[in-house]
Amino acid sequence: MAVHRTKSSQRASPDVERLVADAISLAASGSHIEDQFWEERLNVRLMRLLKSQNQNVIDASLDQTFRINTLAFEVLADCAETLAESLVMEHxxxxxxxxxxxxxxxxxxxxxxxxxxxxxxxxxxxxxxxxxxxxxxxxxxxxxxxxxxxxxxxxxxxxxxxxxxxxxxxxxxxxxxxxxxxxxxxxxxxxxxxxxxxxxxxxxxxxxxxxxxxxxxxxxxxxxxxxxxxxxxxxxxxxxxxxxxxxxxxxxxxxxxxxxxxxQVRPLSIRAAANFLESTLGVMPAGLSCVVGAFGEDQADEYRISFSLKGSAEVVYGVIWPLYDRESVANDALNDLSDDESPMKRIADALRNAGVEDVFRHAMLFDPELCDDCGAPLFPDRSGDAVHAELPDDAPTQQPLFH
Known part of the structure; x- marks a missing residue:
């Protein structure tokens, strides 16, 4: 769907460099007529890549512009999306x-x-x-x-x-x-x-x-x-x-x-998790504790939310709050609540709206680890370890989990 961040390891090819340079030039343009010039250049290059199904170059270009120039990233992403989702056809x-x-x-x-x-x-x-x-x-x-x-x-x-x-x-x-x-x-x-x-x-x-x-x-x-x-x-x-x-x-x-x-579905995932734990374990949301941590390799790509019973360190459930291309969080502001638009503030609000009052926020960036045995994402506990989320042995297992 090309709405999630990519992690391309491709070295910068000439095609990547040209796309990035044109996107930066378009982002710096100061007139509509110059916009049209750079847009045409970008569209021709992107259309050639789309026709040849060369997604790797597009992904690598988006990765590079995201790292060095967020405005150019927006420009390049918009052009690629426009060409992918719209066209003119003669009939x-x-x-x-x-x-x-x-x-x-x-x-x-x-x-x-x-x-x-x-x-x-x-x-x-x-x-x-x-x-x-x-x-x-x-x-x-x-x-x-x-x-x-x-x-x-x-x-x-x-x-x-x-x-x-x-x-x-x-x-x-x-x-x-x-x-x-x-x-x-x-x-x-x-x-x-x-x-x-x-x-x-x-x-x-x-x-x-x-x-x-x-x-x-x-x-x-x-x-x-x-x-x-x-x-x-x-x-x-x-x-x-x-x-x-x-x-x-x-x-x-x-x-x-x-x-x-x-x-839209992210806060619903938190509410549905609280409802699921209430119906499965008989625990009201006020009886739950949550731990929230940012996960990513170099920057936050998602937040993972652990659910535990109050008074217990065991993580019984986990929900992932993904970040998308147009969302970014500085590594020194991962647990910031001062900005109403920050992911952590939105998560804290969603937890509060779901009835969960005890929330611990990590300031560190976790490695995006998965379980070696089953491939499920690991979730942060209060001590800073990433662990498997598992329901108690006596809990019903017929209902699906988020992770």
Whole structure:
């Protein structure tokens, strides 16, 4: 999905150096006409890499710009995402603008969140709701007949571009979506997770894609579109996700909505963890203690949150709070609560909202260790060790864990 940070070990190639240099030049540009020059240079280089499926160069360039120039990183990331999730396609003498959409469903449960094949009636309901609440008139749609979990989504710009091209053809020609869905990876069982319906919307070039782009009287503000979308899809999604509580987010561009859904699910993961421990161990949230630590090789890539019973050092449960490309934390501010936008402040607020009062915050950066035996992430205890999270031996085991 290309929303997580990459850890490319590739040495800087000439292609990487040119991409980085152009991104830095665009970030420093002081005029629109110069912006256009550098954007064209970047787009040509990136398009060549996307067509050749050379994701390694793109990842290495993003890594390098993230380290040396955050504004250039934003520029390069935006250009790569734009080319991966949108295109112009010619059909029968008409150019069409196409955008890949992510339709997020942020869900949590005490059981399991379904994924897999979308029933025909849900696909039909989705198309009708998009046309009535989201997309502009004269647009065409293609919907993938699959309810995606995050681990089943395209995980690179190159993969996303291939998906965009396939859906663009299906939307513009009103033909069947041709994708191989039989070999999807298994969904990891977690109690709070986003699910996605993926679609493409196409409009004649220069015409609006969304209702909020249209002119009066057909123009409709985003908030009104969201309410219409939620009302129309409430019943079909409730039938699709039995035993789940969920929130429908506004259908929007693929990468933006993937990040938004991932961020929305993080506090839900903490609430679902507290609910799970209450139902499994009979312990109210006020009877829990939490330890929070930042994990990463050179900088914080995620926070890991350990749950223990008050008065016990044993970690019984763990939740991961990932950081994404556009989030960064200085190594000397890993446990800072003074900034309302800091990850630690958001985690502390989410724990407090879930009813957990005893929270210990580490100031150190932990190595992102995994269990040698099962590959599960290790979680920090109060003494500063990274340990395995294990429920007591007498706890029910039929429900899934987060890690």
């Amino acid at each position: 029968e003498g008409q150019n069409w603008d196409v955008l890949l959409l992510a339709l997020p469903i942020v869900a949590h449960t005490r059981y399991q969140i379904p994924s897999g094949v979308l029933p025909v009636n849900v696909i039909e309901s989705t198309a009708a709701a998009l046309q009535s609440s989201i997309t502009a008139s004269d647009t065409r749609l293609a919907i993938v007949p699959w309810l995606y979990s995050i681990d089943q989504m395209p995980h690179s710009h190159c993969q996303t571009r291939l998906l965009t091209e396939a859906l663009a053809t299906a939307a513009i020609t009103s033909s069947e979506v041709k994708l191989e869905l039989r070999d999807m990876s298994e969904t990891i069982a977690v109690l709070a997770d986003p699910r996605f319906i993926i679609a493409a919307v196409a409009a004649p070039s220069g015409m609006p894609l969304f209702r909020w782009q249209a002119e009066v009287p057909t123009r409709q503000e985003r908030g009104v579109s969201l309410i219409g979308w939620q009302n129309a899809m409430q019943e079909p999604i409730a039938a699709l996700l039995p035993g789940c509580e969920f929130e429908l987010l506004l259908p929007e561009a693929y990468f933006t909505n993937c990040r938004l859904a991932d961020k």
